Amino acid sequence: MLPYILLSPLVVFIGALSFVPTVDTAVEAFFRISTLDPPTRFTGLGNFRALFASSAIITSWVNTAAYVVIGVVLSVVLGTVIALALKQRFRFRGVILALVILPWALPSVVEAVVWSWIYDPTFGVMNSALHSAHLIGGYHVWLGLDRWLTIGLIEIVQVWQITPLSALVILAALQSIPVELYEAARVDGAGVVQAFWRISLPMIRPALAVCTVEALVLSLNIFDQVYILNGIAPLGSSVMLQTYVTTFEDLNFGGGYALSLLMTVATAVLSMAALALLYRRPEAA
Amino acid sequence: MTVAVRGERTSRAVTRMAAGPFGQAFAGRPGRVLGRVVMLAIILLWSLFPIYWALNVSFSTLSGADSTPAHYFPSPLVSASYRAVFGVGGAGNGISGQLGRSLLNSVIESGGAMILTVVIAIFAAYAFARLQFRFKRTIFASVLATLLLPAYATLIPLYRLMASLSLVNTYIAVILVYVSGFLPLAIWILYNYFNTIPRELEEAAFVDGATPVGALLRVVIPVAMPGIAAAAIIAFLMGWAQFLFPLILTTDLSTQPVTVIVAALDQQRVVPFTLLMACGAIAAAVPGVLALVLNRYIIQGVTAGSIK
Numbered sequence: 001m002l003p004y005i006l007l008s009p010l011v012v013f014i015g016a017l018s019f020v021p022t023v024d025t026a027v028e029a030f031f032r033i034s035t036l037d038p039p040t041r042f043t044g045l046g047n048f049r050a051l052f053a054s055s056a057i058i059t060s061w062v063n064t065a066a067y068v069v070i071g072v073v074l075s076v077v078l079g080t081v082i083a084l085a086l087k088q089r090f091r092f093r094g095v096i097l098a099l100v101i102l103p104w105a106l107p108s109v110v111e112a113v114v115w116s117w118i119y120d121p122t123f124g125v126m127n128s129a130l131h132s133a134h135l136i137g138g139y140h141v142w143l144g145l146d147r148w149l150t151i152g153l154i155e156i157v158q159v160w161q162i163t164p165l166s167a168l169v170i171l172a173a174l175q176s177i178p179v180e181l182y183e184a185a186r187v188d189g190a191g192v193v194q195a196f197w198r199i200s201l202p203m204i205r206p207a208l209a210v211c212t213v214e215a216l217v218l219s220l221n222i223f224d225q226v227y228i229l230n231g232i233a234p235l236g237s238s239v240m241l242q243t244y245v246t247t248f249e250d251l252n253f254g255g256g257y258a259l260s261l262l263m264t265v266a267t268a269v270l271s272m273a274a275l276a277l278l279y280r281r282p283e284a285a
Numbered sequence: 286m287t288v289a290v291r292g293e294r295t296s297r298a299v300t301r302m303a304a305g306p307f308g309q310a311f312a313g314r315p316g317r318v319l320g321r322v323v324m325l326a327i328i329l330l331w332s333l334f335p336i337y338w339a340l341n342v343s344f345s346t347l348s349g350a351d352s353t354p355a356h357y358f359p360s361p362l363v364s365a366s367y368r369a370v371f372g373v374g375g376a377g378n379g380i381s382g383q384l385g386r387s388l389l390n391s392v393i394e395s396g397g398a399m400i401l402t403v404v405i406a407i408f409a410a411y412a413f414a415r416l417q418f419r420f421k422r423t424i425f426a427s428v429l430a431t432l433l434l435p436a437y438a439t440l441i442p443l444y445r446l447m448a449s450l451s452l453v454n455t456y457i458a459v460i461l462v463y464v465s466g467f468l469p470l471a472i473w474i475l476y477n478y479f480n481t482i483p484r485e486l487e488e489a490a491f492v493d494g495a496t497p498v499g500a501l502l503r504v505v506i507p508v509a510m511p512g513i514a515a516a517a518i519i520a521f522l523m524g525w526a527q528f529l530f531p532l533i534l535t536t537d538l539s540t541q542p543v544t545v546i547v548a549a550l551d552q553q554r555v556v557p558f559t560l561l562m563a564c565g566a567i568a569a570a571v572p573g574v575l576a577l578v579l580n581r582y583i584i585q586g587v588t589a590g591s592i593k
Contacts, residue, residue, distance in 0.1 A: 017465030
């Protein structure tokens with residue numbers, strides 16, 4: 001009996017507040033629910049058809065794909081670079097590590113507000129710095145004009161926040177590689193670059209897979225940064241932003257459920273696929 | 286046992302790597318040292334510049350902050366924004382009241398969620414790590430599977446549930462939703478930590494007649510304090526950072542956390558940005574200081590299990 005008593009609070013919480021709502025989403029997505037225009041009735045694929053007739057929704061899916069590609073690639077590459085730079089022991093390494101994880105610990109909304117003033121066309125330091133370095137001729141409006149530039153700059157804000165997590169995970173993997181492997185490689189005449197490709201990279205592959213999936217799930221569901229830096233304009237909007245607008249501004253709950261369901265399925269399928277493709281334990285250690 | 290042995294080998298490998306082939310190579314060549322210093326400087330600039338920039342603006346006068354080209358140091362350096370935000374001198378435009386109350390709400394919501402999450406997770410993780418029972422694998426796998434669900438998959442149903450229970454705009458709704466979201470990660474961290482504790486410790490307690498719960502409370506929990514601290518800090522930081530859930534679950538200042546208030550002040554577009562940066566700095570100060578002081582536990586928590 002004891003195990004079940006110890007687990008009962010967990011089962012109640014996860015059951016009532018995670019599983020039931022997820023199942024509820026999967027059911028309600030096929031109903032027409034509008035608080036402005038009752039009654040609720042079964043509509044089959046009606047919600048989905050309405051969603052994909054909307055150009056704003058389609059734009060948000062394409063945008064989200066761009067957020068994911070930029071977010072996954074940049075955070076994994078930067079995370080690896082930071083982990084490699086912090087691999088060896090040196091003075092102040094602990095202090096630097098503590099400073100590097102700071103962006104991860106702060107609220108993303110506050111970070112996005114700060115970045116919005118960095119990107120600001122008149123007061124922003126980005127214009128000022130690029131102009132001082134003679135990289136741009138005049139001050140630019142960075143956000144809200146060009147779609148892909150807007151998406152790239154917003155995703156950088158998310159990458160800035162999530163990269164420390166990747167760096168920590170990759171660093172832990174790097175540090176668990178037996179030093180004998182590097183010694184053997186050196187005896188065989190391998191240089192630093194070769195040692196990285198032949199030893200480090202295969203050995204940290206599971207960590208890279210974990211980082212990829214984490215970045216994938218986070219960027220697929222990007223909301224805070226888009227809400228602050230793009231607002232509800234379709235130009236840079238993400239699927240989560242459209243879910244919020246559809247549900248809580250248009251009060252079309254059925255449509256919101258349908259978008260949520262699609263996003264849940266997309267997240268599950270893509271993260272499973274990423275794990276299946278990337279997660280491979282190194283053969284001999 | 287095997288876990289302890291593995292941990293020992295890892296730490297030995299780490300110590301040896303410090304003096305290992307690349308360590309010596311670095312020590313011997315000034316070019317390499319310079320290269321690494323430049324590399325670390327770039328990494329620190331990338332990590333800290335936006336934070337520095339927010340502080341720089343928050344300590345500037347409005348005219349100093351909107352000068353062209355930008356000032357990289359506050360000139361003149363003033364604390365007027367902070368005094369206004371804290372309501373000193375009465376020039377805060379009502380911001381001080383909003384910020385103060387929302388900080389209190391954030392403390393209650395993140396703190397409440399942290400305590401509830403950790404207590405529930407300790408008992409559950411202990412059952413998963415130490416006890417045998419039917420459906421253990423199924424329950425454990427289902428709990429961890431929710432880690433792969435998008436955080437907002439349950440947004441709409443949870444809002445409607447709280448609305449039907451008349452709990453919208455209450456601390457209880459916010460805390461319950463946070464706990465359901467934070468439990469899987471906390472359990473994962475604690476489960477991995479419990480597995481590093483030798484079973485012999487509890488077996489000694491059992492010989493003395495302790496029950497499993499007694500052994501958990503008197504033997505395991507004291508030894509697992511670093512793991513528990515990691516789970517607690519990470520839960521608190523996650524709670525403090527929440528935005529979309531409180532955006533829909535809270536409707537006025539009686540429960541709105543500081544993230545929602547900072548976003549609202551930003552959207553109004555009337556608050557001077559020097560003042561806004563001061564608000565942001567204050568909102569980020571609690572998690573920032575926690576992360577700097579307790580980074581050891583955070584690092585241990587977020588890397589726990591991820592390398593397995």
